[in-house]
Amino acid sequence: MPRALPLSLAALALVAGCTGPGDDVSTAAADTAATAEAVPPVRVEPLADGVWMHTSYERIGGAAVPSHGLIVRTGDTVLLVDTGWNDDQTAEILDWADAHDLTVTEAVLTHAHSDKMGGVPVLKARGVRTFAHNLANEDAPARGLEPAETGLFLNPGDSSMVWSGVEVMYPGAGHTRGNLVLGIRGQGIVFGGCLIRPGDATDLGNTADADVPEWAASAERVGWRFEDAGTIVPSHGDPGGRDLIAHTVALAKKAAATR
Numbered sequence: 163m164p165r166a167l168p169l170s171l172a173a174l175a176l177v178a179g180c181t182g183p184g185d186d187v188s189t190a191a192a193d194t195a196a197t198a199e200a201v202p203p204v205r206v207e208p209l210a211d212g213v214w215m216h217t218s219y220e221r222i223g224g225a226a227v228p229s230h231g232l233i234v235r236t237g238d239t240v241l242l243v244d245t246g247w248n249d250d251q252t253a254e255i256l257d258w259a260d261a262h263d264l265t266v267t268e269a270v271l272t273h274a275h276s277d278k279m280g281g282v283p284v285l286k287a288r289g290v291r292t293f294a295h296n297l298a299n300e301d302a303p304a305r306g307l308e309p310a311e312t313g314l315f316l317n318p319g320d321s322s323m324v325w326s327g328v329e330v331m332y333p334g335a336g337h338t339r340g341n342l343v344l345g346i347r348g349q350g351i352v353f354g355g356c357l358i359r360p361g362d363a364t365d366l367g368n369t370a371d372a373d374v375p376e377w378a379a380s381a382e383r384v385g386w387r388f389e390d391a392g393t394i395v396p397s398h399g400d401p402g403g404r405d406l407i408a409h410t411v412a413l414a415k416k417a418a419a420t421r
Contacts, residue, residue, distance in 0.1 A: 184208075184217075187258045201226045204246060204254045206233065210349045214264075215395065216255045218246035220277065229277035229397050232353055233259055233266065234346060237326045242269040242290065243344060243353055244397075245281030252281025256288060266290055270330060271310050272355035273341040274301040275371075277397065282308040293324065295332055297340030301371070314342070319383050321345075331387055333357065334380035335373035336414070337366075341380075345388045352391040357381060359410045360399020366417050367398065374421060377414035381407055 184207025201219035209215045212235040219226045231244030233255070240259060245252040259266050271279045271294040279302060285292050286308070294302075296313035303309065314322060318334030329345040337356040344353040352358075357380060359366065366377065385407040394406040 184215075185258060187254045202228075204251050204258075206255065206258050209395070209401070210346070210351060210393070212236070213346055213349055213351060215401070216246070216258075218251040218255070218277075220247040227277075227398065230395060231255075231278070231397075232344075232346075232395070233264060234325075234328060235264060236328055239268055239325055240264045240266050241325055241328060242266045242285070244272055244278045244355070245269070245285065247277050247280045249281050249284045252284045255281075256284070256290075268325070269293065269310075270324075270342065270344065271298065272343070272353070272397075273338040274298040274305055274307055274309075275338065275356070275368075276305075276307065278355070279307045279310075282310065286311070293330075295340035295342050298338065298342075299340075301338065301340060316342075318380070319387070321387065329387075331384070333383040333387075334376055336377040336380040337368070338371045339373055343384050345391060350390060350392045351395065352384065352388045352393070353395045354384060354397070354406065354410075356397045357410070358384065358394055358396045358406050359413055360396045361402045361406055361409060362399060363409070363413065366413055369417070374414065375418050378411045378418065381410040381414060385411075 184205040186203040201221050205217045206214050214233040216231050217228050219228050234241045256266055268291045269285050292310035293312045294310035296315050299309035299313045316332035321329050321331040327347045331343050341357045393401055395401045
């Protein structure tokens with residue numbers, strides 16, 4: 163498994179002072195242009211054998227908000243789960259993968275917000291096949307996003323094994339009407355995206371495009387489908403255990419009751 167060490171490619175900056183086990187992969191040009199308002203660099207770190215978590219940031223309301231996605235090696239395919247917030251961050255993630263002999267060939271995008279689909283143009287330009295729920299593809303243009311090439315037509319509770327060992331599930335509406343989650347079979351990992359809230363969350367976060375009344379039921383379906391998963395990865399917080407699903411259900415029920 164590629165080790166989480168700073169890259170030596172000339173196109174990528176070696177970042178001194180890293181405090182975590184992952185790679186900082188921002189370009190030297192971006193580092194030079196850094197200001198007090200700059201966001202932290204893109205990072206990639208190992209999560210399990212054949213699974214890496216990428217993290218990119220966007221400054222929202224004065225805070226640098228992290229968003230996680232995955233890189234998954236499955237058979238002869240390397241799958242990207244979600245882009246960075248923008249084209250540049252997504253290109254950095256792809257460059258890291260190339261440098262570690264993990265050239266991404268396909269990508270699944272878990273819903274139509276910029277933290278998940280903001281880098282679709284870069285994926286298409288580099289020949290990466292893109293997939294999203296058909297509802298996410300319908301919503302993308304109105305949100306200034308480019309749709310994926312292939313729409314996944316799944317009903318609530320349905321799943322698809324497009325890639326060996328990776329189960330793509332549509333749990334139903336929640337954070338958006340077309341949010342997907344993924345289970346990495348054999349690793350006990352579920353990528354919950356923005357449907358699943360981190361352990362320190364006190365509310366549902368961004369509900370601008372949410373279906374709050376359906377959110378709890380959708381989160382419960384994730385738990386039922388992936389009952390053996392022990393590692394749950396939310397988009398905007400630290401990975402945790404199955405308690406993140408129960409925590410999300412509780413937050414969603416509370417939010418629905420107070421609407």
